[in-house]
Amino acid sequence: MSGRVIMHLDMDAFFVNVELLQRPELRGKQIIVARESERSVVLSASYEARVYGVRSAMPLVQAKRACPTAIVVEPSQPYREYSAKVMKILHEVTDRVEQVSVDEAFVDLTPTLKRLGDPVQTAQRVRERIRDELNLPCSAGIAANKFIAKMASSGSKPNGLWVIPPYRVQEFLDPLPVGKLWGIGPKTAQNIESMGIHTVQQLRGCTLPFLQQKFGQSLGAHLFAICRGKDDRAVVTEREEKSMGAEHTFLKDTHEGTQITQELFSLAMGVARRLRSADKYAQNLSLKIRFEGFETITRSCMLTSPTDSGQKIYRAVIKRLLELGILEKQNDGAFIAPRAIRLLGVRAERLQTRSSGFQESLFAEDMTAVREQGAPDWYSVESAMDQIHSKFGSHGLLPATLLKKHSG
Template identity: 35%
Template structure:
């Protein structure tokens, strides 16, 4: 059976083995804070503990598990969330508190292993393959990590352990909330194949509908499909990608100090009209996420990019080059707000359906040149 500190999995169906299995131990951890923003609010306000909590107003930025039990979903409409859970407590986001909690959690990560790859403000991959002699097994290390995060930061965290990054992330998702789940390297397909196809990276609403319309509901059903047939269903690139994941093939390793050309994140708003305050809250969450990733990578940025898609499917991009490289959240947030102000009439007139923030012109923190006395440079790109 799969090792979990919360629950046992039922016996899975037999699955065809692959050559990749058994070649390496399960030593990659995916650590993912549970309902991060909402958990910080419950930590800081004891009256919210055990109650359904929604962070955000017009858009749900986070929901506690008590609220999720009523069907409340992150990124959904705040009005719809309150219809589903009228007793929920709605609190405004406190980005500085979340950033501070994230810094404390990442310090625990770095005390656990030097091989930490931050994914976002609330999750990271950790490689503990070389720590067995000094720190114990991956399960023992993950158990201590969870206890340390709970004791030092006061937050619940779920950890998935597997041979690959992909499986570790799936394991943490299955192990939530507040759990620990190990997928042994010789039982990977037994764990993976009974899961719904939506567990795979790259299977969103559109791809899920295509697969289910074709009669594919589980990862195992996808795995036995010839790769060419799967490509005919979802497209060549997606088919090749999903077929590899269905057989637990993921060669990526945990990487630290990797030079990146850009760091970005985006959020789909849907077709419902959004107020400027709702958009500002969503953009604030995106800025917090990308700047946290920027700092985790040990980088600074010179250029801030705002990407938008409107209700008529046209797109627009605005960018601002700063006079000095930075990794400060407030500096980036101010730049994004300045860019939003430039397109206020477009947003009000056409309706925003997607917004993204990207940081480019990256350099190593401490390696940037001294600032020159120039004004920030702003550029605009519009396209259909």
């Protein structure tokens, strides 16, 4: 291949295969990775289970109906650690790596052509290293742009390598159903098919003005380009993360204050740990609350100053929920939720880098505490916890607030 060469590498059933490293006796069986509860969704499924229609993000109850003989495996392994090892192997080939999720990445192989030669052999060596060093299977696609590389890796699953040279792009795309095009959701595919257009070749017969009239300027132009295999996007090696969040769905809708505040504390500590890992501060928070009956609201939660402390995030969240009346404080000091809560989410927003520093407000509520001799230095405390967690796992050290949660 000549010109630009892009590889898309995608781990096969990543969460399933990481779990199988500890439970090899389950290989070849119908496996669903999910929390065992009525409200769980499927994190991943083995290919043996996917044959029955089981897919990621499907409610576990529905997945069990589709594949009643499947074995449900609780998520237990450090997926991000295995992900980091995969990305390290890719970075040893080139620094032009764009990680798009925990289990996939785009790699611009163009700069490696003179140094490493044939990109197909380079991709195969990468796949062999991942297999030999991590005992994990992966698939890859190679093409002249990101869109076709992604389509090729999807077509090569499981555990394959597919190369689509420029002169074969249309041969590859034309027979495909429009719903197979990467980035075309079910609703858009349904709208296209309602016009009698079912294949990419048929879509390619539409003019740009026609597609823009039917789907709008932006989507119409996008459809016109991708059915011809055109994609000028570069591999982006550094992606600015604009927010970080976490959510929790309770096993049963709950009014119980201790259960709610413990989960909020766990969410706050988890978000703060991610902030510190990325060397970021949060300047604002967003809260998501889903009540019984599935009514969902989001509310902003202002911080008095930028922070990466779970303790400070937690206190700000509790204060805001009290202001909104979502939590109430009883005479004995305990909390209660007037409306039963199904789901809670905490998201850190308006992120800035720690190295850029920040101006502390002279009127910040916690300035007095910061200046008091002996006041907690939460950054140091929580950073020390980070080091312990990295060595002994997330349960190696827990705040007292969470001991009951994890022991019960």
